[in-house]
Structure formats: C-alpha cells, structure tokens
Amino acid sequence: MSIVIAGSGAFGTALAIALAGPQPVILLGRDAGQMTKVEQTRRHEARLPGATLPDGIMATANADCLADADIVLLAVPMQQLGAFLDRNAASLANKPCVACCKGVDLQTLSGPVDMIAQRLPGATPAILTGPSFAADIAVGLPTALTLACADTDAAKHLQEALNRPKLRLYRSADTTGAQLGGAVKNVIAIAAGACIGAELGESARAALVTRGFAEMQRLATALGAETETLMGLSGLGDLILTCGSPQSRNFRFGLSIGKRDPFDASITVEGAATAQALRKIAVQRGLDLPVLDAVNALVTGQTEIGAVLQSLLSRPLKEE
Numbered sequence: 001m002s003i004v005i006a007g008s009g010a011f012g013t014a015l016a017i018a019l020a021g022p023q024p025v026i027l028l029g030r031d032a033g034q035m036t037k038v039e040q041t042r043r044h045e046a047r048l049p050g051a052t053l054p055d056g057i058m059a060t061a062n063a064d065c066l067a068d069a070d071i072v073l074l075a076v077p078m079q080q081l082g083a084f085l086d087r088n089a090a091s092l093a094n095k096p097c098v099a100c101c102k103g104v105d106l107q108t109l110s111g112p113v114d115m116i117a118q119r120l121p122g123a124t125p126a127i128l129t130g131p132s133f134a135a136d137i138a139v140g141l142p143t144a145l146t147l148a149c150a151d152t153d154a155a156k157h158l159q160e161a162l163n164r165p166k167l168r169l170y171r172s173a174d175t176t177g178a179q180l181g182g183a184v185k186n187v188i189a190i191a192a193g194a195c196i197g198a199e200l201g202e203s204a205r206a207a208l209v210t211r212g213f214a215e216m217q218r219l220a221t222a223l224g225a226e227t228e229t230l231m232g233l234s235g236l237g238d239l240i241l242t243c244g245s246p247q248s249r250n251f252r253f254g255l256s257i258g259k260r261d262p263f264d265a266s267i268t269v270e271g272a273a274t275a276q277a278l279r280k281i282a283v284q285r286g287l288d289l290p291v292l293d294a295v296n297a298l299v300t301g302q303t304e305i306g307a308v309l310q311s312l313l314s315r316p317l318k319e320e
C-alpha cells in the first residue's frame with residue numbers, strides 16, 4: 001500500500017508522521033531544495049518546527065510518485081487545489097483522492113470533494129477533516145477525524161488504511177456536510193478572533209460562535225448536508241477547537257482584525273477566501289447569513305470592526 005501526501009505544509013507533514021509505520025509514506029512538496037533538506041535532516045523547520053520525521057517517510061518534489069500511489073492525500077491549500085489537480089490529472093485519474101484541505105474555492109464555489117469529482121471523474125473523492133492541529137498530530141497527541149466518502153466500500157477501505165492508534169477515524173458518507181463544516185468553521189473562527197481582539201468578551205464570543213454554528217447548519221443543509229454531520233467532528237468539533245484556541249491561524253487572523261494589528265500575509269488563512277466564496281453562495285441561494293457576511297465584509301476591507309458590531313447588534317429582534 002503506497003500512500004502519497006501532496007502538500008508538504010504543516011498538515012501534510014504531520015499526517016506523514018502519523019501515517020508512516022505500517023507502510024512507507026511519500027511526502028510530496030513543490031520546492032526541490034526544501035524537500036531535499038527535509039529528506040536529509042528529517043525535519044521540516046519551515047512548516048512544522050520541532051517535529052522529527054521517522055524513517056518511513058520519503059520527502060520528494062518529484063510528482064512522478066503520484067502515478068504509483070494507492071491512496072493520495074491532498075494537503076495543499078484550498079485555493080491551490082484546482083491547479084494541483086489539473087497539473088497532475090493523468091496520475092490521479094482513477095485513484096482514491098482524499099482532500100485534507102478546508103475551504104471553498106473562490107473561482108468555482110466548490111468544496112474540495114466536489115472539485116475532485118468535477119476535475120477527475122474517474123477518481124474516488126473523499127475528505128479527511130475535523131478538529132486537528134498539525135502540531136498535536138505531529139507529537140502523537142490523540143486526534144479524532146471524519147473520513148467522508150460517498151462510496152461505502154471505498155470509505156471502509158480508506159478508514160482502515162488511514163486509521164492509526166492515535167489518529168482515530170470515524171466514517172461518513174456525507175461529503176457535502178464534511179467539506180462544508182470544515183470550510184465554514186474557519187470563517188466563524190475569524191469572527192471569534194475579531195471578537196476577542198476587539199475586547200468584546202468571552203460571552204460575546206460564545207454568542208457569536210453559536211449564531212455562526214446556526215449559519216453553518218442553514219447553509220450546509222441548503223446545499224444537501226445532513227444535520228448529524230454538522231453536529232459531529234467535521235462541524236461542531238472543529239468549530240469548538242478553532243474558535244477557542246490561539247493555535248488556530250484563522251482565529252489569530254481574526255484577533256489581528258479586532259486589534260487593528262497587521263497580519264503576516266504568508267500565513268495560510270483559509271477562512272479569508274472562503275468567506276468571500278460563501279458570500280457568493282449565500283447571494284445565489286438567498287440565504288441570510290449575517291455572521292459569515294460580516295467576516296466577508298471585514299476581510300475584503302468593506303467595513304471595520306466597530307461598524308460590524310453595530311450592524312450585528314442592530315438587526316431586527318427574532319426568535320432563536
């Protein structure tokens with residue numbers, strides 16, 4: 001069984017560390033110099049400082065390895081996924097392709113599973129998602145994730161092939177719910193961070209996250225997701241983790257907005273582009289999503305934190 005993880009960022013590297021052992025794992029990056037260094041030093045200080053790569057991982061920038069893979073995990077950022085799939089379509093054509101990214105593509109308004117299905121009609125699209133910080137996985141802390149795949153037999157096979165003692169996988173057939181939970185929670189985490197950054201308090205954050213969760217359910221069920229999926233690891237579970245921890249980059253990005261501080265643009269913040277994509281979907285579908293809309297307005301610079309707060313608090317009174 002050959003597993004290739006495409007995308008040698010923090011998450012791809014952490015997954016490689018967790019999965020290597022019973023069989024070798026190939027970690028595929030795009031920078032040949034960096035991958036040679038990772039292969040030789042057994043460390044990836046740029047993306048996952050402090051972690052050591054076990055012997056079972058081979059790091060490479062040679063995408064030829066995709067052709068021989070039995071399972072491909074796609075850990076490139078969401079806005080780069082389409083280009084990666086197009087570039088490697090011939091190698092990926094008939095394989096199980098497991099998205100490990102979270103978001104909605106701004107160009108096509110597709111989530112990662114739908115994007116794999118659209119661009120690789122012969123592949124088996126799946127997603128691995130849920131509450132998981134790369135740094136936790138890399139040091140072997142226990143983590144539970146959702147493995148969603150519409151094909152039941154393929155889902156069982158992937159669950160068995162990717163489950164590990166410290167990486168517990170729960171199976172689901174609801175790829176729509178799994179991909180939307182992971183996408184929306186990042187946007188709500190930006191709102192939660194902004195709330196704390198603007199010193200509005202923990203009570204306000206709890207209210208915002210709860211109302212944001214209602215929006216996640218409204219949006220995702222309108223697009224065909226099952227409510228149970230959103231109540232699970234890929235929805236509520238990841239929302240709790242990301243909105244409550246400064247380890248989250250989306251939360252920290254929100255903090256910087258709330259404090260009116262600059263933020264390092266090189267840091268991956270999936271919720272920023274996804275907020276814009278979700279706004280387009282909401283307009284198309286006529287959905288009322290005030291928290292998600294507010295984050296879109298903030299990240300696109302249409303408004304600032306004080307005005308957002310005023311607008312959220314002055315909405316008409318309604319039933320919960």
Ligand SMILES: NC(=O)c1ccc[n+]([C@@H]2O[C@H](COP(=O)([O-])OP(=O)(O)OC[C@H]3O[C@@H](n4cnc5c(N)ncnc54)[C@H](O)[C@@H]3O)[C@@H](O)[C@H]2O)c1
Pocket residue numbers: 006007008009010011012029030047075076077078080083084100101102103132133134135267268270
């Ligand atoms: N870091 C985490 O804790 C974590 C946990 C769960 C899920 N994720 C998800 O994993 C995905 C990747 O996040 P990350 O934390 O690894 O990001 P990262 O910023 O650490 O790394 C991103 C990696 O993608 C590579 N990349 C960028 N464009 C590429 C392209 N066109 N082709 C190939 N590679 C490309 C970069 O070189 C980099 O190695 C995101 O969708 C994120 O939401 C991250």
Ligand SMILES: O=P(O)(O)OC[C@H](O)CO
Pocket residue numbers: 102130131132133134186189238241242247248249250251268269270
């Ligand atoms: O650092 P973030 O905000 O990208 O979150 C990482 C993971 O998605 C948490 O499950």
